[in-house]
Amino acid sequence: MSIPGIRDRKIEDVGLQAGVDRLTEDQIQKTIKKVLKGETGAKLKLYAETCMRCGLCAEGCHYYMSHDKDPSYAPVSKVRQTMWEILRHNGKVSPEFIYGCAQIAYTECNMCKRCAHYCPLGIDIGYIISVVRRICHKLGVVPLYIQDTAHSHSATMNQMWVKDDEWPDALQWQEDEARDEIPNLRIPLEVEGADIFYSVIGPEPKFRTQLIYQAAVLMNETGQSWTMPATPGWDNSDMAMYTGDYEVMGRIKRAHFDTAMRLKVKRIVMGECGHAFRSIYDMGNRWLGWKMHPVRVMHAIEFYHELLEKGQLKIAKTFDTPVTLHDPCNIIRGRGLMDQAREVVKAFCPNFVEMTPNREHNYCCCAGGGVINCGPPFKNVRVEGNKVKAEQLIRTGVPVVIAPCHNCHGGLEDIIHAYKTGQELKFLIDIIYECMEKPDAVE
């Protein structure tokens, strides 16, 4: 069976190829039927029956817009090439077809849900794509690099193969570093009964330790009762959610919430990450059976906002360089933090310039949904797939882009580099750390 569109741009990936090499059509059909019968319900059926194939969602998608309106990148086309075909053929599809499905689902859709805002029926293409990914996971057809990340989650309970000792060691190292600036600073480990468990994503202790340092300064200088665990369960990230390995998603989310409950904290404050927020706030918790999160979860933006409101976070100076703000999908479309984000940015940055479109209409960074984690083979499509984002950035004319999300940083860095926008990328905490009052700091 041929798929118009994806067959013309097949990308070689060792993981996808090894996966389909083992498949038979019977196996595929059996697996598909099992997933559709056992794990989907009225929602998928309703979407399949109500989608009018009108194409209004096309302009919602940055892939479509960035690839000169190539119809095969339109949201409806992505589901037409995958799920609608699967349903039409009652799951009797070829291994080669599954390769195409996997390539589309894992690398050509960020599950950003922007298109849902354009669909007159509110059809959630991201959800349909997630079912395609679940089928591909069950068939063992997953891009190599993101599969490796999901394996790391399963073996270490974190995204980056961080070993058990490397975590507390990294925290103690950051505590030592920060004491040069704030002599009485602590990163309190394993303090039962603290108000806050500060949780981060796997790359922080590995590559972005400055973020742990800055968060520790914020916590100390605003007088928080906080702790970090010294055990696995510290990582809030979740690529298993994006490979479709919901069993591992559940396992790592349970590890995270069990850690919070063991420490008897009142809330989890998480660093600036979007996909991890989706996993904790929406996906992983619910898959485990909790309607909401068993321990209250706050994204960093909400936390900074609260600190400003309570007067605990005081501003020593403003950040005068003109800045713009990238709205991460998972916390803006997913949680509605657009106003709080702006209030925090404006409190520190008097020269704030909106990019257009913005808020819930903002374009995705094109890294999200695990796409960036599919690794080098798919980088070009990802970067080409977000020309509209680069144009958005350039139009702002500002030298600094704030993106309160790790994946967005990964995606935007590539775009900034590829399209030579010349902009500097910052987390909100970078600016807060630079501009906040630090009463205990030594000169």
Next chain:
Amino acid sequence: MRLASSWDWEPGQRVVLESTKCSEEHEWQEEFYASPDGERLACVVRLSDFESGVWVNGEVWESRFDRVWYPRFGPDNRLTVLAQAEMDWTVATEDAAWEDSYTYVWGTRFSEDGAHVAVSVQQDGAYGMIVDGKIWDTLYENANNFTLSPDGSRSAAAVQAIPMGQAEVAKFKAGVFTVAVDGQAWDKIVMNAWTPVFSKDARKVAAQIRLTHFDYAIAVDGGLWPDTYQMVWEPVFNPANGQLAAPVKAGGAWGVAIDGLMAWKPRFFQCWQPVFSRNGQRLAAIVAPEYGEFTVAIDGQPWSWTYPVIDQVVLSDDGSCAAARAKDNDEKWTIIKDGKPWERTYDMVFSPAISPDGAFAAAKVEKKGQHRIAVNGHELETVFDQAWDPVFNPEGDKILVRGLSQGKFLRAVVPVEQYRY
């Protein structure tokens, strides 16, 4: 004999020491820890920019270190810390450090009687465990999910037995992990191994296993139960007869299998934290009969009262009574005992304790930042800035209360008969 039987159980309250003494003498003081018997209070203090020490009841240990962390009292009231000196790490119990030092140590564990102390270790990039100063003969590429047998005679962990390079997905799928017991890896190498657990007599070890991306299993001493499942959670041994129980998911629902046979029919949306009573007669677990509704099931029968969140089930010795922490929709915590919640709710309820006969449940509770101890839903009078979890005496008619109040470390023994219902 239970360790607590030798403690002072004379009813009444006494001031053990002025806890403010520590901050008066030391500019840098970390969190306090109280010994289980309530006779000692300890914390880490910084003695100079490059020197840390251990403060216990007003005295600082003679041993000094570059860094000290994780001070923990064992069940026998001895204090153990993890300590760094000249870049290397070691373990010190009651001011006596182990002879050897290591690249990194963490995760202190005690045997039930406190006589044995174990830690996880990384030595020159290889991983394993040390028990009472003796390191495993074989160390591994990676290790986690460390555990010590109840009697402290054996230790185990999930280990990576086969080296693996970056993104070697096929190799991982073929299996690189297993369980090592006292450093010896099982022959059975699998994709994932989690939560190894010992039987009471330390003769058997069981673990959760993932064989493929979709097939989960339970392993005992390296052999697998005959069936595979959609998912499994932590297995637990019956302390009386050595049977093994584990939550398993089959046909889209959770139940409990015992020694490989389905014992609780899979009918729950969720099932975890299995726990046997001390006499092995009853098995309890947290279950969700419906999505979003959690409760406790005993021998497969769920309580009718459900909560959005349930945590930490404790059973009386004969399993006739049970208690757990529960959180409601307003984010308030309480204790649910034998299917009925306490009337009052709190900002936080800590680990529940249950008397051996199950007549009383007690817990530290928190409201507006202050701690009290509550028994069967009644709050004791003393308000603490910080309290520790209550402990029942072996007869179950008194509790030991430990806490800091107005600069004093208090120890009280309170008869609980009046709170019986």
